[in-house]
Amino acid sequence: MTTLDNPRDNAVEQSSDLTPQQRFREVRAVTDTLASRLSAEDQTPQSMPEASPTKWHRAHTTWFFEEFILRSVPTYAVFDERFRYLFNSYYEAVGDRHPRPERGLVTRPGIDEIAAYRRHVDDAMVDLLRRGALGDDALALLELGCNHEQQHQELLLMDVKHLFSTVPMSPGPVYVERGADAPAESDPLRWRSVAGGVTEIGAHGDGFAYDNEGPRHRVFLEDFEIARRPVTNADWWEFMADGGYRRPDLWLSDGWTHIRNTGWSAPGYWRFDDDAGWTTFTLSGRRPVVADEPVLHVSFFEADAFARWAGARLPTEFEWERAAADVDSLRGELLDPDRCHPRSTGHLNGGGAMIGNVWEWTASAYLPYPGFAPANGAVGEYNGKFMCDQHVLRGASAVTPRGHERITYRNFFPAAARWAFSGFRLAR
């Protein structure tokens, strides 16, 4: 789908040229492709309450179109009324739902029936689109549904990675084969200076954005500097070698409690063996940690401790967005779906790309912008109700679907979460 001649920012523009029907089909097809590498057994379990089965992701993204668009179409025949309960994620306005921690126990519908469900909904949607039967509100919900499905595509990969990592076998399951990593050059940290002042933050209103990206509003920023590249594995080794995980003075109180309770002493998925050294579990199995790649699967607690150790800090989400808006070429080459892995950072310092490698923790709590009002109806529950004790990540990762990234995008996770493709960059 992507070639060297077809860089990422072009792809984004292309996507906005697609008809709604093309857009819908393209997004839906990606989910099917991602799932096609997994057996029925692989698609069934839930490895922790925060994760979901692949099978469930496939059904839930379908449910979204059925629930919010098709149900109000008089001619539409609901595929199975029981799915309304079964595949609702968290929409209170829709009604009761199956308890989240028990998603891995639902063996029926199996993957064949879920495929049929997807086809049923796709056919109904495409038929409506062909006939031009959707009004503006429905088309907006269609675009929301496509973005929703793209978000679940990344969640699906996060969750499969976590599931596969729990199996204590060596070499362990592989989601996608990949060759050896190319050698990467060391890339010393350099800083970019950004002038402060009153600046505008948030989505402009041209092009799709989630409700939580607006309203666009003014904030006051002091002058600041932001790193030209994310923190790398090599950087992280220095932190570890300096006792970073053993020094309480570097940590937030909750972070220190957390690492003592969990025994964390390295990023998520890392393991040290006398023979293999540091390896990390990837969607291509267990592989050596590459020094000059961005560090991945660190929590907010770890990012914050590292920054303190480095005599720096995390940027706020406003600083991050301000800096990203300045960069000539914002985007890296995103989502080679067979890669599922961050780029090494050698060329990033130069190119200045801030998106498409790793999600980057910021210093900001996830709070509503001044004047924020959630969308009307059940889809208003999409974002706003999570604005409590979550931390904002900006950018996008190597597995974020093409066209789903924006500089105003606000991803968020709890401070201890690290199964997302999360890294960070420094500010000062």
Add this chain to the structure above:
Amino acid sequence: MTTLDNPRDNAVEQSSDLTPQQRFREVRAVTDTLASRLSAEDQTPQSMPEASPTKWHRAHTTWFFEEFILRSVPTYAVFDERFRYLFNSYYEAVGDRHPRPERGLVTRPGIDEIAAYRRHVDDAMVDLLRRGALGDDALALLELGCNHEQQHQELLLMDVKHLFSTVPMSPGPVYVERGADAPAESDPLRWRSVAGGVTEIGAHGDGFAYDNEGPRHRVFLEDFEIARRPVTNADWWEFMADGGYRRPDLWLSDGWTHIRNTGWSAPGYWRFDDDAGWTTFTLSGRRPVVADEPVLHVSFFEADAFARWAGARLPTEFEWERAAADVDSLRGELLDPDRCHPRSTGHLNGGGAMIGNVWEWTASAYLPYPGFAPANGAVGEYNGKFMCDQHVLRGASAVTPRGHERITYRNFFPAAARWAFSGFRLAR
């Protein structure tokens, strides 16, 4: 498989006439048949820590033969060394093992690879048996392995039933179709008197028995009476109607705490709807509770409370065994594998069958008999190490495999467990 002309006790004698090879093949085939009704998705999850995935049962029973017989055969090629860790249940002498609560996360090997594992081990075993290459010790382990697999066949059905029951859809998954229940006649409780004195208890040594069934030894019993039939659903309704679940004076202290914490107010799998009345979840889906069938899926706590309410008590396991030894025709018609359901009790009072309907809680704690010594080696961990805070059940259930039941058989579960096919009868 069973006919009126081919009663259950004949089946047992037949089984002892089988060659070891026939016996092995027959037992192995039953497991395959039981699993054949389940999809890959159905065979993967673990619905609670005490239960195991069907996939795991199939692999673990195979592991038993590989670990305890084939590994010591020089020419045997181990199928996959990683399975030693993955499918060990609880044998400390074999080494570390995969954590029990995570059995549902192991998606690979999938069911096809597990089928190949089963064939690999079956071929190796049958080859050894054909060549007469197994000595007495190995043949004893073979018989132990067959009994072990039979025990897991019932566990497999218990676990599938529990898994299917967690899915909150109506009508819910069906393991095996079954027609409507035949009407049953009411069957008032009658008692059998048994004379006390010093009596012998335990396995004679002729025919297979687990180590925990011996040594045969003497106990002193007072005269007692024992019910001719198990307690029925109709009896249980009386108990419920009389406030049985709300009267602390009827319950052991731990039992009362347990029902307050869980909110239990009926046997396991029961549900009351205004339209359908009392139904129970079965391997054939949700069905009406039948008045004259034995009550099923009650815990020791509930059995004990009922007995107190009825002015009676549970028999000790010694009384149970003494009474069973007296009965002319001990056994009912066992395991119609398509039935998976207790018989109604109308003919049992007359026939006196004490085995093959429901497992029956006794008043006895699961303790070693005088002089008990576990078997040598890792298989010594089979039974003895669980002799603490477990309660003995005697008899056998409708899903106990044919030929696996014995009057000296000591089944055991914790006092609060009720996912086994457990009921009880009264004594006084």
Add this chain to the structure above:
Amino acid sequence: MTTLDNPRDNAVEQSSDLTPQQRFREVRAVTDTLASRLSAEDQTPQSMPEASPTKWHRAHTTWFFEEFILRSVPTYAVFDERFRYLFNSYYEAVGDRHPRPERGLVTRPGIDEIAAYRRHVDDAMVDLLRRGALGDDALALLELGCNHEQQHQELLLMDVKHLFSTVPMSPGPVYVERGADAPAESDPLRWRSVAGGVTEIGAHGDGFAYDNEGPRHRVFLEDFEIARRPVTNADWWEFMADGGYRRPDLWLSDGWTHIRNTGWSAPGYWRFDDDAGWTTFTLSGRRPVVADEPVLHVSFFEADAFARWAGARLPTEFEWERAAADVDSLRGELLDPDRCHPRSTGHLNGGGAMIGNVWEWTASAYLPYPGFAPANGAVGEYNGKFMCDQHVLRGASAVTPRGHERITYRNFFPAAARWAFSGFRLAR
């Protein structure tokens, strides 16, 4: 202690006129007075992990002066070396400490020995102060220690209130007797308009402030309105009557989960009896809820849900501080230690007092101000390390010690906490 001619802001200026020795003696005496109403038994238990025994508060505030000032005085004789471990709260730099949840098990030292410990440290401090032996750094630590002790005076009252409330006896224990509440007039909500723009926030540097109140820095605010009085119990009844606790659309996701898990359906300490109606547990025992008093003991979750229900929102901490800076007479009459109760709000709308009634939840997460650096040494752990998943409260409560309140003061608690004297006011 306070009269109409002797308003609260005078009291503050007076306190800054005190010599360090007078200041120290005065603060220490208040703690002794607060504890003098409690028996040895009352001072011993810990009613939840977040709370501490009175006995412990008395010893820990003493430990603060010993640890951070006296230990570096060569002539000082440590009272008991074991107290260093026993009464350290959370200072990692000081060393290991007694596990927080076990503070209620330490019966020795008893209250008499703790009184001796207090006298020992007081004598040593006063001797140093008399001799002018403390340098500027030590005097700054002295002032920090006095503020620390004042903070614990309020915690002590919060914790005693919680402890006494756990005893299920009627009328229940009374900390301080109090007469009947005077009738209060209804006080409709009115709003104050505040102009936005770039504004300065944080401590000026004149007078004591915690490190987390600085550096003073610029933020951009839009125009806003803020309520002239806090939300009252009468307001809360309306919210409850309108199903406030039963409507998921009003709640943050974590808040909704929390109230379902806890069953909360009213503010903390409230109870409904058919005869007495709504009562609330106070330091003067259980009393009727007074309609026109500010609602108290609500969590951030509840404040946020109420604001959504009211079509308004919580102010940010910056808006709150900006509004407070504008008010002619900022402060109410604080801490009548025999009152321990918020004022009714009738006169507040008029007088504009924003401090001294209830702590007020804001919409702001507790985060470092730009350029924040914690104090050097162990006391740097006082504030900064808690800047994660906490929510800022501004103002002060009726039990905040006189002279401890400031408009830049940043109190903080987790979103679900409600044993603080916490209420809120609306903004829009």
Add this chain to the structure above:
Amino acid sequence: MTTLDNPRDNAVEQSSDLTPQQRFREVRAVTDTLASRLSAEDQTPQSMPEASPTKWHRAHTTWFFEEFILRSVPTYAVFDERFRYLFNSYYEAVGDRHPRPERGLVTRPGIDEIAAYRRHVDDAMVDLLRRGALGDDALALLELGCNHEQQHQELLLMDVKHLFSTVPMSPGPVYVERGADAPAESDPLRWRSVAGGVTEIGAHGDGFAYDNEGPRHRVFLEDFEIARRPVTNADWWEFMADGGYRRPDLWLSDGWTHIRNTGWSAPGYWRFDDDAGWTTFTLSGRRPVVADEPVLHVSFFEADAFARWAGARLPTEFEWERAAADVDSLRGELLDPDRCHPRSTGHLNGGGAMIGNVWEWTASAYLPYPGFAPANGAVGEYNGKFMCDQHVLRGASAVTPRGHERITYRNFFPAAARWAFSGFRLAR
């Protein structure tokens, strides 16, 4: 209180010569003496849910007389109606009660008010006794109440020991001062042979016994041997040196899980320091472990594992009672209240005493004897309802009150409990 001329068995006979009034006064006085060594702070906390505050023990034992005897006396004035709820332990028939894990939060009534409560009830009881106003049933309840209070005297000491042990200070609190231990001689294990057959077990009916000690009934025993002395600390060191805590083959499955979860590697209260070697926490503070004293504060799991390691087993409670009935002089010198410590065993092998040193775990589950019926009324809840997943201990400990021990006495605790004064002896 005890002299060499005044041996223990005489003490028992003496006690039966006491008038009910003398008996009552004597038992009540012991409780007061035990509590008199503890401050108000010491008497208030609850160090774990299974333990209770001293203050509570004093009130609950008083409540027993008020509830079961005085309430039915028309002229009796209840001291405080709230105590009925507050000091009920577990009697469902009496009504609701204060949650057990919160006993440490009840600061009021304080110890002075509880002393007044005790005097109030004592005065009322003595008045009734003086006037001969109690019938046979009430006198039986009086004797039950006295035994109940004696049982709580030992619990009080167990609980104080546990509470004091949680304070991580050195030297730690001391309940009673004691001089250095006298040197003890090594005492090799010798066995006593006991002939089997049908034997009678249980209380005869002459003299007080709890309901769970009857009915007297017949059991069949094989010939057996029982150790002449309990297992000693020196024996235990051998077990530890041989890897006893690290060998899964020695342990029941639940026991192995338990020691892995808890990290147990020595008996309760033991600690190893490089300088002091093995010490144990006692009511006289931390002291060296004495080689030839019985091992104390081991759980059933540990006793069972030791027996397996030693190639022996625990006696059943029937074997224990049969053996005890044979011993000429059954009893050791009990309860020197200033000693609170087991005797060294040098003289026990010779003297044959089986009672008064340590409670001895048996192999028996705590089950009803054939024909057991609990007492009528609420006091029927005293014993019977705990007959589930508990393990019988026989004998008595050094802190069991004089006159409270009997060879038919059935003490019981869960398998993992070890805060009782529990040891064991071997059988084979």
